[in-house]
Amino acid sequence: MTTSSATLPSLVVRMLRHGRLGDGLSFLDLGTGAGGLTAYAAQRIGDRNVTSLDVDPYLTSAAGERLARLGLHPTFVTADATDHVPGTYDRIVSTVGLPAGPGLAPVVAALALGGRIATTIGRTCLILTGWKRSNGDVVGVVERDTAGFMLTRSGDDYPPALTELFALARSAEGDDRSTGSYPVVDMPNAWELASMLQVTAPGVELGYAEESGTRTAYMVHADGSWARASAKGTTLPEVHQGGPQRLWTALERIRDRLNAEGLLPLLGARLRITPDGVCHLSRGNWRGALGDR
Incomplete structure (x- = not known):
């Protein structure tokens, strides 16, 4: 079974734009994969500001070697982001489909106050972006843009399908x-x-x-x-x-x-991610949530 993939360069650029990187800002790339997004970010804001995380030690090791040959030396971390994310970051961009609810909570915790996240939610096409408020909530929108990424995993392979x-x-x-x-x-x-x-x-x-x-x-x-x-x-x-x-x-x-x-209320909906990882969505009189059950 496939356990990693190379994201289209155009989608990498779109996700980085949603993340709003900036000089001097610490950045976390969630889902190292082949290391393409990490390389783009390291070139843009300097490798000392960039951390790349993946659950698979082979992927982080191979990407580290690959980028070193380009003269880029960001930090690579092997960890399960749905359990714990070491450190805090001003910007987080995820190119894996994070699970709403408890599996998203460690990522929200790793986002610095005033920081911005851009991520997709597993099994959906939704790109969620938002800024972290002083109360710990992330407030933003469901972008009028779509993407589909592989689901997060906690070990060497994905759990068996039903x-x-x-x-x-x-x-x-x-x-x-x-x-x-x-x-x-x-x-x-x-x-x-x-x-x-x-x-x-x-x-x-x-x-x-x-x-x-x-x-x-x-x-x-x-x-x-x-x-x-x-x-x-x-x-x-x-x-x-x-x-x-x-x-x-x-x-x-x-x-x-x-x-x-003529449309569904998802794209363009308002977003609030609470510290428990639940994604609360609203548009007009419509309300929905991901990760609350």
Whole structure:
């Protein structure tokens, strides 16, 4: 299984712009990977101001050697950012999908008062940016920009996916059967829909398959919920659902809103990240949260 990736240079630049680096400011790159973002930052503000952190000692070591050949010597740290982040920093940019809630709390704690963070949240396309206030909250916005990064991990590999539930979703007869209101969509690549679903049903995992013109979407959740929707082309699908949540029903409510309003409330929403790592979102009369359950 892939445990690191090289981020597109254009996305690296966008994330650095969201982070608003500046001369003399201490900077933390979360998710060393190949070391590209670390190198950009070291060139921009000087390597003495730059720290790069990754859970994988091989990645930090290899990136250190790679950048040394370019004459760059930032600090590399091997640590699990979801458990503890050594030091405090004026700017933090994460190119891994951090988990909202307790796994984000150590990163918030490592941000200096008045400092700025730019990060994505795991399983979403959302780029969150904000400034740390004196009460410990980070206040900002969900940027009108999107990105998708690999999830954080705590060891040599990622935890196994919900393989048994996905197997159930592929073949089981649901205790709730219906005809869907909308055609099947490739949810893993429908970023804004998938992100809104993460606010509605945090922790949902998504799958999609297409074979001989039949499109099938799968949704599973650690609480035992699952859903499958399948149809030829863009015809309305047969939907099977099981478990305590009705995941496909939740998705259709989101699509109802999208059709009625022409947009979803996520991009451009106001953001408040509390010290416990919970991300509170609001736009107009809409409220949502990530990491609070």
